[in-house]
Amino acid sequence: MQKLIVILLFFISSLAFAQTNQTFSNENKTYLPNIKTVLCYNSSKEQSIPVIMLNSAEKIILSFDDLLGGTKNYWYTIEHCTSDWQTSRISTTDYLDGFNDDRIIDYRYSSNTTRKYTHYQISLPNMQIQPKIGGNYILKVYLDSDKNKPVISQRFYILDSQVAVAAEITNPLQVSDRNARQKINFNINYSMSIANPYQEIKAIVMQNFDPNTAIVNTRPAFIKPNQLVYNDINTNDFFGNNEFRKFDTRSLRYKAGNVKDIYRDNQSVNVMLFQDAPRNTGAFGNQFDENGNFFIRNTDGRDDQTEAEYTDILFTLNATAPTANGEAYVVGRFNNYTLNKENQLIYDAGRKQFYANILLKQGLYDYEYAWVNRDTKTVETQPFEGAFFQTENSYQIFVYYHRPGARWETLVGYTNMTNKISEGR
Template identity: 45%
Template sequence: MKNTYPLFVLLMLIVANTFAQSTYDNNVFQSNIKSVEFYNSAKQSSFPAITLGSGDKLLLAFDDLQGGSKNFSYTIEHCDMNWNSSNLSTAEYLKNYTDDKITDFSYSVATVQKYTHYQLKLPNQNVAPKIAGNYILKVYEDDSSKPILTRRMYVIGPKIALSAEIVQSGDVSTRLTNQKINFTLDYGTLRVQNPGNDVRTIIMQNARSETAQLNNQPTYIQGTKLIYNDITLNDFPGGNEFRHFDTRTLKLNSERILHITREDTSNTILLLTDPDRNEPNYSFSYDLNGAFYILNQDGTDPHTDADYAHMYFTLNTKRSPNEGTPYIVGQFNDYKVDDNSKMVYYADKNRFAASILLKQGVYDYTYVWVDKAGKQDDTALEGSFFQTENDYQLLVYYHPAGARWDELVGYTLLNTTKKQ
């Protein structure tokens, strides 16, 4: 499918890719750190956004497969809307302390893979944001310049009213494949002299930063209302429903599980071979919009009694390994297209295959095709349909003339099947 993104969208994607391996993106820097979860504690696997000054909490959870106990510490840093440091002093954006140690940890129980599980809730009495905006959470051992993981978090200071709708693409050529977002914001009493500079919005599909589309100029202005409904704006390929598997138990084969092998030193799970889904017709299936949930129905606390297993994926596609390579991505690996998600072609089976070590639970995943030139295509193996159920995160940033940072003043979650 041809790329219909306008130039400013491509620039936004370049910005996202620039920080793909930086400390200002969602990253894990050590192979022994696994199963990183970061969400609003009101709902597991939700978007990591909280309202400033409310009782909202973000929960960070992760495992260290090296076991034992370590002196992990953390800090948060205020960032602009493009995830560069705001270069503010910590006194300007943090209450109380600049960093703290993670003291909530526990050891795995009765698992083949031994690990130590760590948890952290933010804000807390030691570390809390003072102003609204983007923040990067950095967890490190000994030296803050060498983080073990980073997570993006969103602190909202609501100051605007938002309304939005999801419609079919206005482009006849993409009406059956794309989903378009039109929205209106009312900035009320905010001082807005130049809407193109003072107010900017970002829309993401299923919380994926690489899908972000930036809006600078509104299509129309009506008093304090900014209307964004240009035919070329915020037009997203709908993609397909995510694939999934369920490993809440290692005693029985569930849907999509072909075989489970349990040994003294490791667990191995073979998934059924996945077909190429780039077909002309849409087929509905329930999914988690890319998310994953750590669960163990045979235990009492999945944080510490859920085990790990080597998950073996196989993909049957007519695409040749001479043309490119498929990758397995989802929220579980931050949608990273790298060596850890890369599939290998086996000529004797005429299949692509890969193995990924994952903790028990329910997982969504999808296949991304990367051609020999390095161009990534999310729909080549999955297809794209207007009917696909998706979440969209709409974020509004405010930066009036003379301000020194970007303030996050509005947020709403949209879903293709729900009316606002």
């Protein structure tokens, strides 16, 4: 029965790749099914948050694979955005030095893999494209120098550091939430002139770099000399959720973490994970995770980027549907926590099981199950994963400044912290 499900799901996931008529959106998104494993991070640390300092030696790395192989004529550009990811109403000359776009010329072909692909990579800033102001940016990749043929849109950040952010993770004040939620309090310390913090300063708090969790702060609880305090009892409360589930496909010669079975045919490699159970009851179980991250690794070869195999991963969740109107998804940073058909689970009401088959490159992956409640229009992980204050999560705080008379918002402060450490700038 399980093999039949795998074959059916593999057929669905292997439909012919085709260009569709789409337009760019300012979100993390891939527009073609043949584009896989989009990575975007600060080059100083693999899979770090894609934030770099303005006018520094730091680089943003964007890479991806094209499963159609060969060589394509891919181009890219970047655009400045507002804090809520709307395109800024400014000219490219306001935020760019150099050219407006460029062709991707850094690519390599896969080797020793069942499924052939081409690996592409971009490094920013570069000699052609150089951002000159801080803020939110969207990187757009498109085919044949035609922006009407979108391939990838990816968010990244350039920090023009002007304020310091000090933050802490603490228990909520409401007694009923203390075992399930985590509260973020933070201060913005500044020396520049801020006439009206309510209009000029905006702070966005995010959990595990998941845009679905973003909370916008526009009103500090207290205004002190050279300091804005955000500690209102009703804001910046997050469900602690649970430690992420994970699996390990670094090698396909043996069955590593959470892998039940591996089998091959002439065209594909299939990996069946052990069946998952809900974790919304019982005590918190501590385990090490990467806060939703993933890392491409291939211990069977020498090059992670071009010798790692693509495998069809079968996820199985033994659970009933939490509500009558909704869908379940497998999410993590490997798909930017996106809720789409590719990572949606199929529900077998008779067996009370959810299934999904997702094509992923060899490596280490964190994942969790999310439920989209269509009645309340909310995305919830608690029905499958539970929620605990003890869970270790990372939190990102982005601070934006809209100078009076300016035509754009600047990212002036940023910190990335966990329950244990903080990496402020």
